[in-house]
Amino acid sequence: MSDRISESTTATPGVVDCDIHPTVSTMSELNPYLTDRWKLHMREYGSNFRAAFASAMVYPRYNRDGGSRMDARPPSGAPAGADLPFMRQQHLDPNRVDYGVLQPLRPNGIGIRNQAFGESLTAAVNEWQIGNWLGMEGRLKGSLMLTREDPAAALREIDRHGGNPDFVQMSVLPHGLEPLGRQRYWPIFEAAEALGKPLGVHVGGVSGMAPTSAGWCSFYVEEHHSKCEAMQSLVTSMVIEGVFERFPKLRVVLIEGGFVWVPSLCWRLDKHWQHLKSEVPHLKRPPSEYVREHFWYTSQPIEEPEDPRHMLDAMDWVGWDKILFSTDYPHWDFDDPKFAFARLRLTPEQHRMLFRDNAMNLYGLR
């Protein structure tokens, strides 16, 4: 950690940012971490999302920088998020970020159908995190990206790097071939629980099916909202399948999915469970109790009721200890720590929990 930051922390503590997106300047930045076989494959075939259109998002992002802040492109001309010195200068230093948790979304190998390539590209992205970010900047912590649809490969990746203290969480995407609570994914949960590290679930992924349960939507604004719908489905799936009965120490962080919807989902699940308990006798407690105990939520972007009191109510229901400040830097819906929650007039204690202590506790940071 730089001297500058240690100085500032002695005055008032800085923040922990639970969602920062690093990216590569060009794909060749991954070459040192790929074998010749996969370098050749990248060069001749490229890497692609499991999506309708190769190398494209299913829905357009609203600006030309692929969803990044227009002012976040570094002077070098590299893509936003690809330049560590500029990230320090634009974000980590001025926003007094004591720790930032990385979520590398592009590139990643975690959604690639070719299993051997997916495993190799995922491993390369994880080693690139270590080599180009975590080893260069002590304030940054990593998310170990995992191939959710290939749990055996995910376990090999956890064997390689799960014990590295610079990786503070395991990471999978919410859109998958099946809802996240299904038993085919349990080996990943078992490993995360054994390591004592949370499972981070950042919005995204392509299931191959429509992003909403009502079908294919027309507009980006609709698709953007479908991220919450996916989060609700995976919370429901993990709870009802009995994941938390089987893995009682598993902690899950929902990243960029909001949280004001959590109370109503819990009310509804509890109501159904009262009548339908006998279908799921493996559940020993009301669904809301598993949710309250096992899920954390990052703060950006969130639903914002017009009346700040309603937001405070929602936060009471969700739990003040479960909300983690995040900026989403350098993406376009970035939240500045000076403005996030500003309308709520938080008490100093609430402020400290949201902006720092909850994340320090969850991720075991000091």
Added chain:
Amino acid sequence: MPQRYVVAKVDEIPAGGSKAVTVAHREIAIFNLDGAYFALLNRCPHEGGPLCKGRRTSLVQSKRPGTYDVSRPGEMLRCPWHGWEFDIRTGRSYCDPDKVRARAFDVTIEPGQRLVEGPYTAETYPVLLDENYLVVEM
């Protein structure tokens, strides 16, 4: 009592261009719309994004779903952070024009000859008699 500040030479900002200047400790974004100049506080009223780095776009309106009218090319400014749009001429936002506004200032073009006579605050900006200058009142 508002003061007037010399902020730039007229030809420093081409048509369609913009420039951020610091006046009395405040950052102001100056825009050139085909020879007419406008100034906004370089700070989005939402979360403080630097407006002068935003993309210029057009006004898009719709009378009913499926029909769209595009007008005033280059006159709407989209904040580089969250994409809130503002009318460069007035600072009024697209989403809530009456309540959410970027602070706007008047800009005039003055010849160097008159500026030297005062009563303007040139700060450190050098003024030549035979050039034209942009003056912001705030």
